[in-house]
Amino acid sequence: MGKIVVANWKMNPQTLKEAEFLFHSFCDALIGKNKISLIICPPFIYIDFLSKIKSNIILGAQDCHWENSGSFTGEISPLMLKNLGVKYVILGHSERRWIMNEDGKMINKKVKAALRQNLIPILAIGERVRNIGYENVLINQLIEGLEGLNKNDIEKIIIAYEPVWAIGSGLADKPQDTIKVIKLIQGFLNSKFKMKKSTPKILYGGSINSENVVDFVKEPLIDGLLIGGASVDKEEFLRVINIIFKYENH
Ligand code: PGA
Numbered sequence: 472m473g474k475i476v477v478a479n480w481k482m483n484p485q486t487l488k489e490a491e492f493l494f495h496s497f498c499d500a501l502i503g504k505n506k507i508s509l510i511i512c513p514p515f516i517y518i519d520f521l522s523k524i525k526s527n528i529i530l531g532a533q534d535c536h537w538e539n540s541g542s543f544t545g546e547i548s549p550l551m552l553k554n555l556g557v558k559y560v561i562l563g564h565s566e567r568r569w570i571m572n573e574d575g576k577m578i579n580k581k582v583k584a585a586l587r588q589n590l591i592p593i594l595a596i597g598e599r600v601r602n603i604g605y606e607n608v609l610i611n612q613l614i615e616g617l618e619g620l621n622k623n624d625i626e627k628i629i630i631a632y633e634p635v636w637a638i639g640s641g642l643a644d645k646p647q648d649t650i651k652v653i654k655l656i657q658g659f660l661n662s663k664f665k666m667k668k669s670t671p672k673i674l675y676g677g678s679i680n681s682e683n684v685v686d687f688v689k690e691p692l693i694d695g696l697l698i699g700g701a702s703v704d705k706e707e708f709l710r711v712i713n714i715i716f717k718y719e720n721h
Contacts (some may be wrong), residue, residue, distance in 0.1 A: 473505075473506030473507050473508065473509060473719050474506070474508075474688055474694065474695045474696070474715055474719060475508045475510065475629070475672060475674060475694055475696075476507055476508065476509050476510070476695055476696055476698065476711075476712070477510045477512060477531060477559070477561070477593060477674065477676075477695065477696070477697045477698065478497075478509065478511045478512060478698055478702030478708070479481060479495075479512050479533060479561060479564070479697055479699045479702065480511065480533075480678075480699075480702060480703050481514075481533065481566070481699055481700065481703075482514060482515060482624055483514075483703045484703060487517055487520060489514075489522075489713050490513055490517040490521065490617060491513075491520065491521070491524075492705075493703065493705055493708075494511065494513075494521050494524060494526070494528065495524070496705050496709065497509065497511065497708065497709070497712065498524065498526035498527065498528055498529060500505050500613075500709050500712050500713070501526070501527045501528065501712070502527075502594065504530035504712070504716045505527070505714055506716065506719040506720065507575045507597030507681075507712065507716060507719065508529065509527070509528050509529065509712070510528070510529045510530070510531045510558070510559050511528050511529075511530060511531065511702075512530075512532055512533045512559070512560075512561055513530075513685060514533070515532060515533075518555050518557060518615065519529060519555055522555050522556045522557075528698075529558050529559065529589065530555075530556060530557045530559075531557060531558065531559035531560060531561065531593070532547070532557050532559070532560045532561070532590075532612050533551050533560075533561050534547070534560065534561065534562065534564070534567055534581075535547055535548060535549045535552055535560050535562070535578070535581060535584065535585060535590070536548050536549070536581070537549075537580035537581045537583070537584040537603065538584065539584070539588075540544070547587040548584075549581075549584045549585045549590055549654075550586070550588055552588070552590060553588040553589065557590065557593060558590065558609075559590065559591045559592075559593055559629075560581075560583065560585050560590045560591070560592055560593065561593045561595060561631070561697075562578055562581045562592050562593065562594055562595070562616075563578040563581075563582075563594050563595045563596065563597065563599050563612070563616055564595045564633070565599075565633060565635045565638060566638075569599075569635070574615075575611070575612065575614075575615025575616060575618075576615065578594070578616050579615055579616055579617070579618045579619070582594060582616055582617070582620070582628065583619065583620070585616045586620075586624055586627060586628070591626045591627060591628065591629060592627075592629070593628075593629045593630075593631050593674070593697070594617075594628055594629070594630050595615050595630075595631040595676070595697070596609055596612040596613060596616065596630065596631070596632060596633070596635055597609070597612075597633040597634045597635045597638075597677075598635065598636075598639075599611075599631060599635045599636065599669065600636060600700060601634065601636065601648075606652075606655055609632075609652065609655065609656070610655070610659055613656065613659055613660075615629075617663075617664075620664075621664070622664045622665060622666065624666050625660065625666055625670070625671055626666070626670050627671075628671050629671055629672045629673075629674060630656060630671055630672070630673045630674070631673075631674040631676050631697045632649065632652050632653065632656065632673060632674070632675055632676070633675070633676035633677050634677050634696060636677075637676075637677025637678050638659075638676070638677045638699065639678065639699060639700055640677075640678055641675055641678050642678055642681075643678040643679060643683050643687075644677055644678075646690050646693070649675045649687070649690070649693060650690060650692050650693070653673050653693065654691045654692070656673055657673070660710065660721070665716065672694035672695065673692070673693070673694055674693070674694060674695040674696055674697050675687055675693050675695075675696055675697070676696060676697030676698065676699070677696075678700075678712070679696050679698045679701060680701045680707060680711065681701070681707055681710035681711050682715060684696065684711050684714050684715060685714055685718055688714075688715050688718045688719070689718060696715075697708070698711065
C-alpha cells in the first residue's frame with residue numbers, strides 16, 4: 472500500500488457546486504495513480520452527493536457521535552455514515568478537542584462506536600506546545616482514546632499525529648521531530664498492546680503544502696498525511712498529489 476492522503480476539508484467549501492468541482496478535479500488527478508489512497512473528508516452535508524460520483528476517492532467524515540440514533544440535536548451517527556458508504560472518520564481532531572471541548576472520554580466512546588460500524592477511526596492526537604513533557608500529553612491522549620480496545624481493534628485504526636501549533640500556522644513540524652514522535656507512539660503501542668511496528672498506520676498533519684510534502688513522504692516511517700488548508704485549494708492540492716505520486720514512483 473502506498474501513502475495514505477487524508478484531505479480534511481473542515482468547514483469548506485461553501486457550496487455544493489464548489490465541493491463537486493474540487494472532488495471531480497482530484498478524482499481526475501488520481502487516474503493511474505493507484506499508489507496513493509486518497510480519503511476526502513468533506514462536510515457532512517456534501518457526503519451523500521459526493522458518494523454518488525464514481526471515483527477512486529474514498530470518503531471519510533470529520534467526526535461522528537458515539538450513539539447510532541437518539542436525541543442528540545445536530546449530531547451525525549456512525550451508522551448514518553456507514554449507510555452513506557463512508558469508510559473513515561477523523562476523531563479527536565484538535566479543533567474538536569479545543570474549540571468544541573471534546574474530552575478523551577468522548578473521543579474514546581466515538582472510536583469504539585466507529586469500530587462497531589466497521590468505520591476506520593483516524594484518531595488525531597497532538598500537543599498544543601512542544602515544551603518539556605509534551606510526550607506525556609501525547610501518551611495520555613493515546614491512553615484515553617484507546618481505553619478498552621484490544622490488539623485486534625488497534626490494528627484497524629489509523630493514528631494522525633498533528634501538533635496543534637503546526638495546524639494552519641504555516642509552520643510544519645520538522646520531519647525528524649515527527650519521526651521521534653512516531654517512534655514514541657510505536658513504543659507505547661508495542662508495550663501496551665504488543666503491536667508490531669507496522670500497525671497501526673501513523674500519519675502526520677499540520678501545514679503540509681507543495682513545498683514541504685516531499686520531506687515527509689520520503690520518510691518510510693510516515694505512512695501518510697492529513698492535509699487541511701491545502702486540500703481545498705485546487706491547484707495546490709493537485710501539486711501535492713503529483714509530488715507524492717512522483718516520489719512514490721521514482
Ligand atoms: P492544515 O490542517 O493542513 O491546514 O494545517 C491540518 C488538519 O487540521 O488536519
